[in-house]
Amino acid sequence: MPTWLVISIVAVVFALLAAWVVRRLLDTQIGWIRAGVTALVVFVLALPIADWSLQQADVIVDGRIVVDDLIAVSFLALTFGWMFAAVVICIITLEFLWPSQGFRNPITTVRDLIRRRDRARRYAQILAIGSRHGLGLYESRRKGATDDLPAALVGAMNDAGVTFVKLGQVLSTRDDVLPPDILAAFATLQMDSTPIAWAEAEAAITAQLGRPIAEVFGEIDPVPLAAASVAQVHAARLVSGEDVVVKIQRPSARAQVTTDLDILGRLAGEAERRTTWAREYGATALAAEFSRALREELDYRSEARNTEMLRAAIEKAPSVLRVPRVYVEFSTEQMLVQERATGTPFSRLDGSALDPDLGAALADSVLAAVFDQIAVRGVFHADLHPGNLILSDPADGAATVTLIDFGAVGIIEKSMRRMLVPLLIAIMNEDDVAATDLALLMCGESPSLDKVALQRDIGVILTRMTYSGSHQDIFALFLDALRRHRMALPPSLLLVFRTLGSLEGTLRKLSPRYDMVGAALELAPKVAFGAVSGRSAMLGAQTWAAVLTEQFRRMPRRIESVTRSLEQGDLSVRLRTFESTDERSWIDSLLGRMTTTLVGIALVITGILLTVNGAGPMLTTNVSVYEFLGSIVGLGGLLLLLRSLRTSFRRRSSSR
Incomplete structure (x- = not known):
């Protein structure tokens, strides 16, 4: 058989065997093609060196392989072992520089x-x-x-x-x-976006109804009342005679939003990687929250549920606000049929043209109603920009404000509401101790938190607010102080402050110099007194009495258990650190990897010293015993070092 054919067969067998062993050894998604090609290239490049070393060991004589004793077989196996180690080293280097992706779906x-x-x-x-x-x-x-x-x-x-x-x-x-x-x-973007053609809107309405328009609507105006960001609104009248508006989603809205949000998320992630300010403000989290809110806004069934929930909350405390009725039987995921609200959107109001006293009084009424939603009811409109509030015409009688667009409705739990109002009272009273304690109760605290520094920062903010006469940025400054101390802000609290921030700009449409934060702080004590009812206090006392009674009932048994353990001398204290099996396994594996690495390094150094020494009896004409043993020891140490890298490859593979 020709020599080149033998070498080719050996090369292919070596490449396949080395690829299989490497994939099993590293336990990662290394492709067969990458492993096989790497092994084949290493074999070809190492072939001249292997030929020279085997000639020195008298395994190759006059171009022929002579394997007639155990020493020759050992030299041959040692040569292939080093070639295999070279394959593993090359593949590890490639994985670090260019990780395998594997076959994707x-x-x-x-x-x-x-x-x-x-x-x-x-x-x-x-x-x-x-x-x-x-x-x-x-x-x-x-x-x-x-x-x-x-x-x-x-x-x-x-x-x-x-x-x-x-x-x-x-x-x-x-x-x-x-x-x-x-x-x-x-x-002007609130309700003045570019409208779609009536033919396109009519087709969309018919598709959502699943029947001809004439069977539901006696008439419908083809000219939209407004074109919002996601949909446009048409005035209509039901066949039963009620005046309604039809909010129909733009047919291309979903596909376009999906692409835009994908772009927005990528840009936010890139900004966090490249800039400090984006990391500090959490650009990725903000983009994710914006994406979630916008996707929820595209589902009008959620908006219908939010509308009815908020309408029920407002009916419990009549105010200047009102919520239009939703005709659920005609509403779908992409269409909403709602009672028509007449009047002027706040976005089109000129506050300077209104009577100052009337504008301020109306702003106070709206603020009181929203404050009641947040602090008492726990359900509030979370998107109070000027386009979502409509002021009734004076001819309609007493001024009312109709809320629309309920894609974002916030819910704040009662435990948080009980602390929110006292927090506002503490801010108004410049009580930095109470404000700090309430912030800790609402947000929680980390072991590294410096409470003294936090209280000092909050106190400085409150003092500046008191003597500057301006409350405009108090919420933003308060949140910044919490963020600087790395406190975990509850999402409901963030949503409340964001809603109040939006409302401040909206109320200035009624009164350009309206101090919403100052009015809210003055309103907080009244809301606190109004939120306390005899029935609620009695039910709360009854609940806590039951909880405390049950805890006292269990106390004797716990005391008896402790005293018995003390008497018998078997009272033990359990440490949670490294308690679980996973924690102990992690420590064991870490110590094992460290030991393997140290032993591998020692063997490699020992092998180098033996090989360089070159002393001792000669095994062959050109190779001594020490050189042979040094090669074996060095190869063993190198294999141990490669084995210690296996865990890191597993971790990288599982994280991808």
Whole structure:
């Protein structure tokens, strides 16, 4: 048989065997192709070195392999062992530099390719829209290209679609972040987005009803009352005579939102990796919360449930606010039929044109009603931007404010409500000790928390508020103090403060200089007294009496158990550290890896010293016993070191 054919067969067998052993040894998703090709390349590159070493060991003589004794077999096995170690080292290096991905699900691969295509197409659309409105990099440098920046931003957001209009809605009440001209422009995004054609809206309504429109609506206005970020609203009248509005979702809203939210999440993650401010503000978490809220807003069945829940809460305490009725029998996931609310949205009000006393009184009434929802009822409208409040016309009698768009409704549990009002009272009273203690009860505390420093920061904020005469940023400053001390803020508390922040900008549509935070702090004691009822106090006392009674009943048995253990001398104290089997196994494996690594290093060093020494009796003409033993010991140490890397590969594989 020709020599080249023998070498080829040996190379293929070695590559397959080495690939199988490496995949089993490293216990990770290393592909057969990668392992086999690497082993084959290593074999070819190491072949000249192996040929030279086997000639020195008299295993290859005159081009022929001579295996006639145990020593020759040992040299041959040792050579293949080192070649195998070289294969493992090369594969480990490749895994660290270029981790294996394994074979992906074809469906997942196709879906990811489609999403990547949609993202690329959406990026191109956004850039084209921005350029068309004078917001491109080149246009922004041209003189006069962006003189009317607010109008350009609004036009671009309207054309960009649902997600960008919603972002504008969220930003339209942040007068602490954006200048007034941009805020005023963003306010028009609340209900003034670009409408879809009636033919498209009519087809969508018919599809949601599952029957002809005439069977449900006696008439419907093809011109929309408003075009919101996700849907547009048409005035209609049921065949039974009630005036209603039909909120129909844009047919392309869901697909566009899915792509935009994917882009937003990726941009937030990239911002956190590259910038400090994004990490401090938790850009990824904020993007995730925005995505969740927007996806929930696309399901009008959830909005219908929220509407009825909030309407029931408001009916228990009549106020200036009202919630329109939902016709559930005609509402679906993408269409909502609701009682029609007449009047002027707050986004179109000019506070300077209203009577100052009337505007302030109406703002007080709205604040009191919202405060009652938050602090007493525990159910509140969580998206109080100016487009979601409608002021009734004066001809309708007493002024009322109708809430609309219930895609976001907050719920705050009673235990949190019991502490929220006292917190506001403590802030109003400049009681930094009580405010700090309440914050700790609401947020919890970590072992590393410096309570003295936290109380000092809160005290400074309250003192500045008292003598500056301005309460405008008190909630933001309070939250910043909690964040600086790394306190876990409850989501319900964050939602309350965010809602109050939105409401402040909304109420200034009625009274431009309205101090909402100051009014809320003054209102807190009244709400605290009103929230206490004899029936509630009696039920609470009864509940806690039952809990304490049950605990006292169990106390004698526990005392007896402790005293018996003391008397018998077998009282024990259990430490939780390293108590579980998993914790002990982790310690054992860590010590085992450390021991294996140290032994491997010692063997490699010993093998190098023996090989370099070269002394001792000669096994062959050119190889001594020490050199042979050094090669074996060094190979054994190297294999032990490679074995210690197995756990790290397992961890990387499981985390992917």
